[in-house]
Amino acid sequence: MKVATFTVHATAAQSARWKQAAEGEGYPSVGAWLAAAADAYLKARARAGMPIPLTWRKGHFRVDLQDGQAEVPGFISMPFGAFRGTALGRGVQACKRYTLVYIPSGRILATVRTYVQCKSLAAELARLWVRGDGSEPSGNHAPVLTYPA
Helix, strand or coil: CCCCCCCCCCCHHHHHHHHHHHHHCCCCCHHHHHHHHHHHHHHHHHHCCCCCCCCCEEEEEEEEECCEEEEEEEEEECCEEEEECECCECCHHHCCCEEEEECCCCEEEEEECCHHHHHHHHHHHHHHHHHCCCCCCCCCCCCCEECCC
8 A cells, every 4th residue: 555644734732632532533643543534524525515626737647549548748636637639639639629537547538628627527526436435437448428529
Protein backbone atom coordinates (compact mmCIF):
# COMPACT_ATOMS: atom_id res chain seq x y z
CA MET A 1 0.00 0.00 0.00
CA LYS A 2 1.32 3.44 -0.95
CA VAL A 3 1.25 5.94 1.88
CA ALA A 4 1.20 9.74 1.75
CA THR A 5 2.31 11.98 4.60
CA PHE A 6 0.67 15.26 5.57
CA THR A 7 1.61 17.92 8.10
CA VAL A 8 -1.35 19.44 9.91
CA HIS A 9 -1.10 22.60 12.00
CA ALA A 10 -3.41 22.83 14.99
CA THR A 11 -3.89 25.02 18.04
CA ALA A 12 -3.18 23.56 21.46
CA ALA A 13 -6.92 23.24 22.09
CA GLN A 14 -7.48 21.43 18.78
CA SER A 15 -4.56 19.12 19.50
CA ALA A 16 -5.99 18.16 22.88
CA ARG A 17 -9.46 17.51 21.42
CA TRP A 18 -8.05 15.47 18.53
CA LYS A 19 -5.90 13.36 20.87
CA GLN A 20 -8.90 12.73 23.13
CA ALA A 21 -11.12 11.76 20.17
CA ALA A 22 -8.45 9.46 18.69
CA GLU A 23 -7.89 7.68 22.00
CA GLY A 24 -11.63 7.48 22.72
CA GLU A 25 -12.34 5.87 19.34
CA GLY A 26 -9.41 3.46 19.62
CA TYR A 27 -7.16 4.85 16.90
CA PRO A 28 -3.42 4.25 17.33
CA SER A 29 -2.60 7.87 16.44
CA VAL A 30 -4.15 11.25 15.77
CA GLY A 31 -3.04 10.88 12.14
CA ALA A 32 -5.02 7.66 11.73
CA TRP A 33 -8.06 9.32 13.30
CA LEU A 34 -7.71 12.40 11.05
CA ALA A 35 -7.51 10.17 7.96
CA ALA A 36 -10.71 8.36 8.95
CA ALA A 37 -12.42 11.68 9.75
CA ALA A 38 -11.43 13.14 6.36
CA ASP A 39 -12.74 10.05 4.53
CA ALA A 40 -16.01 10.19 6.50
CA TYR A 41 -16.35 13.89 5.61
CA LEU A 42 -15.90 13.22 1.88
CA LYS A 43 -18.40 10.34 1.97
CA ALA A 44 -20.91 12.58 3.78
CA ARG A 45 -20.44 15.24 1.06
CA ALA A 46 -21.11 12.63 -1.60
CA ARG A 47 -24.26 11.40 0.16
CA ALA A 48 -25.48 15.01 0.41
CA GLY A 49 -25.10 15.38 -3.36
CA MET A 50 -22.13 17.73 -3.12
CA PRO A 51 -19.48 16.84 -5.71
CA ILE A 52 -16.02 15.89 -4.54
CA PRO A 53 -13.81 18.94 -5.05
CA LEU A 54 -11.39 18.24 -7.89
CA THR A 55 -8.27 20.28 -8.54
CA TRP A 56 -7.16 20.39 -12.15
CA ARG A 57 -3.63 21.04 -13.43
CA LYS A 58 -1.94 20.90 -16.82
CA GLY A 59 -0.12 17.71 -17.68
CA HIS A 60 0.31 14.74 -20.02
CA PHE A 61 -1.33 11.33 -19.72
CA ARG A 62 -1.86 8.16 -21.75
CA VAL A 63 -5.17 7.46 -23.47
CA ASP A 64 -6.43 4.56 -25.60
CA LEU A 65 -7.27 6.11 -28.97
CA GLN A 66 -8.73 4.24 -31.93
CA ASP A 67 -5.25 4.01 -33.50
CA GLY A 68 -3.63 2.79 -30.27
CA GLN A 69 -2.35 4.27 -27.06
CA ALA A 70 -0.92 7.81 -27.12
CA GLU A 71 0.31 10.40 -24.65
CA VAL A 72 -1.68 13.62 -24.91
CA PRO A 73 -1.42 17.04 -23.27
CA GLY A 74 -4.41 18.16 -21.28
CA PHE A 75 -5.66 18.63 -17.75
CA ILE A 76 -5.35 16.17 -14.86
CA SER A 77 -7.31 15.68 -11.68
CA MET A 78 -6.57 12.14 -10.54
CA PRO A 79 -7.92 9.72 -11.52
CA PHE A 80 -9.25 11.76 -14.46
CA GLY A 81 -7.70 13.48 -17.44
CA ALA A 82 -9.31 15.73 -20.04
CA PHE A 83 -7.92 16.68 -23.44
CA ARG A 84 -9.09 18.56 -26.50
CA GLY A 85 -9.90 15.85 -29.00
CA THR A 86 -11.82 12.63 -29.51
CA ALA A 87 -11.08 8.91 -29.71
CA LEU A 88 -9.71 9.71 -33.18
CA GLY A 89 -7.04 11.92 -31.62
CA ARG A 90 -6.18 15.58 -31.61
CA GLY A 91 -6.14 18.03 -34.54
CA VAL A 92 -8.86 18.80 -37.08
CA GLN A 93 -11.00 15.87 -35.93
CA ALA A 94 -10.79 17.31 -32.39
CA CYS A 95 -12.53 20.55 -33.27
CA LYS A 96 -14.91 21.61 -30.52
CA ARG A 97 -14.74 18.33 -28.57
CA TYR A 98 -13.17 17.38 -25.24
CA THR A 99 -12.63 13.88 -23.95
CA LEU A 100 -12.64 12.67 -20.34
CA VAL A 101 -10.27 9.77 -19.59
CA TYR A 102 -9.87 7.42 -16.63
CA ILE A 103 -6.08 7.73 -16.34
CA PRO A 104 -5.18 4.43 -14.58
CA SER A 105 -6.53 2.42 -17.53
CA GLY A 106 -6.39 5.04 -20.30
CA ARG A 107 -10.09 4.35 -20.93
CA ILE A 108 -12.16 7.07 -22.59
CA LEU A 109 -15.16 7.84 -20.41
CA ALA A 110 -16.87 10.55 -22.43
CA THR A 111 -16.56 12.94 -25.33
CA VAL A 112 -18.41 16.21 -24.81
CA ARG A 113 -18.54 19.73 -26.23
CA THR A 114 -16.68 21.72 -23.57
CA TYR A 115 -13.93 21.39 -20.98
CA VAL A 116 -16.45 22.59 -18.36
CA GLN A 117 -18.64 19.58 -19.18
CA CYS A 118 -15.61 17.28 -18.71
CA LYS A 119 -14.92 18.78 -15.29
CA SER A 120 -18.57 18.51 -14.28
CA LEU A 121 -18.82 14.87 -15.35
CA ALA A 122 -15.57 14.03 -13.52
CA ALA A 123 -16.92 15.60 -10.31
CA GLU A 124 -20.15 13.63 -10.65
CA LEU A 125 -18.31 10.35 -11.31
CA ALA A 126 -16.03 11.00 -8.33
CA ARG A 127 -19.10 11.53 -6.16
CA LEU A 128 -20.70 8.29 -7.36
CA TRP A 129 -17.51 6.24 -7.05
CA VAL A 130 -17.03 7.37 -3.43
CA ARG A 131 -20.40 5.76 -2.63
CA GLY A 132 -19.11 2.43 -3.96
CA ASP A 133 -15.77 0.77 -3.41
CA GLY A 134 -13.82 3.46 -5.26
CA SER A 135 -13.04 1.26 -8.27
CA GLU A 136 -13.78 2.04 -11.88
CA PRO A 137 -17.35 1.10 -12.80
CA SER A 138 -17.94 -2.17 -14.68
CA GLY A 139 -15.59 -3.97 -16.99
CA ASN A 140 -17.37 -2.49 -20.01
CA HIS A 141 -14.79 -0.54 -22.01
CA ALA A 142 -17.31 1.41 -24.10
CA PRO A 143 -17.38 5.17 -23.46
CA VAL A 144 -19.81 6.28 -20.78
CA LEU A 145 -21.06 9.16 -22.92
CA THR A 146 -20.34 10.25 -26.47
CA TYR A 147 -21.54 13.56 -27.83
CA PRO A 148 -23.21 13.15 -31.24
CA ALA A 149 -21.04 14.07 -34.21
